[in-house]
Amino acid sequence: MNKMEKALAELGRMDELAMQESPVHKLNATAKLLSTVFYILTVMSFDKYDLSGIIPMLLWPVFMYQMSGINIRTCFYKLRIVLPLVMAVGIFNPLFDREPMLQIGSITISGGVISMLTLMLKGVFCLMASFLLVATTPFDSICASLRRMHVPSMLVTLLLLTYRYVGVMTEELAIMTDAYHLRAPGQKGIHVSAWGSFLGQLLLRSMDRAQELYASMLLRGYHQHFHYAYHIPFRGKDAAYLIGSCAFFVLIKWFDVSQLIGGLFV
């Protein structure tokens, strides 16, 4: 397997992280899901020029990673092929928006640069938070919690299958690239001429397998309910965690924390 394939394969293997033990893993799935959703909403609500306002939002994921025993580097490492895509969102802003916004010494920074940075941070923060949720909660428990919140079962099943599909596809990809390289020794990557058929085969094979997997779920009684998922009841400490997190988001959103902290030192 080459680097790219290895990266993809690792993306498909989140289960192991989710099975570890830590205070965060032991929280109720709904509490974690809601706090993550609120976190993402809060991050998204920041103005595109509010770079200094959004930076303190980093504190929550950093703290949560610390508590969960999962290294932040694991997140960036596993997501290394997705990350550039997320970061690329605002890349053209500096070209379109040249209005000067900030003057540091003799350097003028345009609005475009600020909004690009803000957008990048938004993307990275949301990725970090979503990754944390999936890395600390078995995926079936997340689905169970979505069902409890009355998200339509069709949607939840679709989500579950997509998650499984990613796993199957990465496995199939690994098998196929190995088979390819064994018969094309010395070749780096997969030759352009084979891309079409390779991709087609990959999709067909992984769809076949995903279909069998789904059949295997149905044959063992899956009926869009998640009785089987590991469930941690919603307790006082889950409420405390949820309220605490949300209070923290509100605090950062409505008060300019970076200025407050700056003020302490002046």
Next chain:
Amino acid sequence: MIEFDKVNFAYEHGETVINDLSFRIGDGESVGLIGANGAGKSTIMKLLLGLLAPQSGRILVDELAVGKKDLEAVRKKLGFVLQNSDNQMFMPTVFEDMMFAPLNYMISREEAEKRVHGVLEKLGLQYLKYKYNHKISGGEKRMAAIATVLAMEPEAILMDEPTSALDPYNRRIVINTIKDLTQTKIITSHDLDMIMDTCSRVILLSDGQIAADGETMDILSNRELLEANHMELPLSLQKR
């Protein structure tokens, strides 16, 4: 009881794979379903489980028609070991995979855990319990897949090539386990010695039709019949 009544089936845009097929299997029978590659063995199992729908004919499981209406009830009765175990196991660990079916059928967690323990012990697989499904060998995965199906406690067990990928030791364990099962059993395999050890009746398929149906020994000792169908006498019947 399992009954096929004049069943016809063809895959989309394909030739007929199952051709006017009729047979009955009584409760507690153990039947070996044999035939060349592509004879239609796996297809028959999928038809029985309602994963494929016949173009014509009827399939009955205990008087219930395999179709939309009673599908859940039918499937609850049948445990299926897939030909490819990679597609059978979808939960992170072996343990969770084994708990999946009992919990779906609303059995309490304690009860389900007791069942899972019993099955693991019987198969000598306790060491696999908390292993990740993607980190066990092909043969271990096959054993685990069989364990997940036994944990369902189905009324009939269908196995598609249960001993492929197993080492002789595990193959023997599977054979002994199958022999101990009192449920109805339908087993497809190219491992005719295993069929000889586990089944009292054999149905030989050829091009989606029954070429022979009878007592295991009668069919498995018939060299001409077997060779006409891409098979050989079981090793234990071959003279050195």
